[in-house]
Amino acid sequence: MSASGGFAPISGEECVLIARLIADTDKLETSLESAAKALASAGIAEGAQAGSRELSGGKSIMQLAVPSGERDAIRALVEEHFAPDAALVSEAKIPPLKMFISDMDSTIIGQECIDELADFAGLKGKVSAITERAMQGELDFETALRERVQLLAGLPESAIKECLETRIEPTPGARTLVQTLKKKGCLTVLVTGGFHHFANPIARQLGFDWVIGNQLAVVDGKLTGELDGPIIDSEVKRSTLEEGRAKFETGTVLAAGDGANDIPMLQAADYGMAYRAKPKARAAASGWIDEGDLSAILHLLDIPADDWVTDQAG
Template sequence: MPVAAAVMLDFCGDVLQIMLPEGDPATLRRVLDAHFAPSDLLVSAQEIEVPKLFVSDMDSTMIGQECIDELADFAGLKEHVAAITERAMQGELDFASALVERVGLLAGLPEETIATCLSERIRPMEGARTLVATLKAKGCHTVLVTGGFHHFADPVAEQLGFDQVVGNRLAVSDGALTGGLVGAITDSSVKRQVLLDEAARLGESATSLATGDGANDIPMIEAATWGLAYRAKPKARSAADGWIDRGDLTSILSLFGIPRDEWVAA
């Protein structure tokens, strides 16, 4: 694959931009990965610009934890639940059935435990606030879409500045979790549809960015104009247009050519 140019972006510090007149994106990603790992990388078949839509997973992407695993710890079941979570994220288990199984194990846990878990365990991923605030300042609509729960996602979205939240709802009765869910499950197909629906609402020419880390995020990542895998499981990483393996979430801003002096501190 001939290289037309390779230059360091003077406004983004350590970003190397390589331009090819032709070539296979998957092959290019593989070659670059072999020589530059660990790296933060985006391969695009079109001009890279600030997206009009940003849709992101929550657990292990915008926050550093898996909420259901941390909640299970209060029931003394973290090791068991975390093992199921890991297999689901690796794509070894059907997401919906794995979710139903894990939620069922939490039956009887006091609802107030969620607030405790939020305050003691759940922390934003480094760079998350700056990423969301900067994209919004550039006119980007931001959506947090999660296979996790509104009990966690709503306060996380408010903290990080997301415009919209889509997720699952835990069923509660008499102040305790019932072990069930309310309404339809937000799974990989829903994540993808949210991205498509929001992109359509913004207009035919609206470009989109999706980020995630697990197998449940793959359809969303593949449907976006640009799909980025953040510290991701192998299947999600291989499905993406690029990945963040080295830096924090602000690396995404650099890959999209947003100068550091235009980042919005949050």
């Protein structure tokens, strides 16, 4: 196994799995030798390839291509020897990407909308505690959602607009990711256990094609503490992915999320990316971003920077 200034050519007949990882340049250089030894110990060093290229900010991206082995074993090797900021382990040959589906709260945006909205009602601490337990997978999602929404009864609907304008911001790299994938021919879908009051304007701002979320019930300009319509939960997220996939004869699906209710969606996707995620979601995904912004996904998919859409911030 050898390193080079760029990604080594990959023989599809030999290389079964690819791991791409982003880390400090110095860390990659010092960890490559130990990774090579680990591959040799696992009996898969012969035919393995490695290449790297520098990114900005003292970071580099490395590609490891191996001719055999289980995905979980390669992932464990990457985590043990490189501890990367971001990584993706996938099959060597995958058709072009056709769909991107993402969670919203703490993924496409940096906040949990219901927590920020609760702050207007002086209930953020109580609501945030329920949110955290649900995201960790400790509470049933629907029960946790209804309990939190009930606490917001009587809050003026106008508080939502104020919250959106003053508290909610897209995650760095989100617009670049969405717009670049659209340019590459992807259907882009925002599916959230959060609320249309937030998701619709966020989707318009970033350019999503399709939005699915929960609807807060409003009467006489105030939240009733109830939801209007069906609950958007983990099963709906997964089925939305499958519905989108059925539109294409070929192509792959990329999903992104951070919490327990994203796990079925992450597992159903060809690429499941966990963004600064809770442990259970991170373990279920094929790739993860612990440090850095969402544009890291474009590096991990090996989309050249010249193809990125960066005409606006984000």
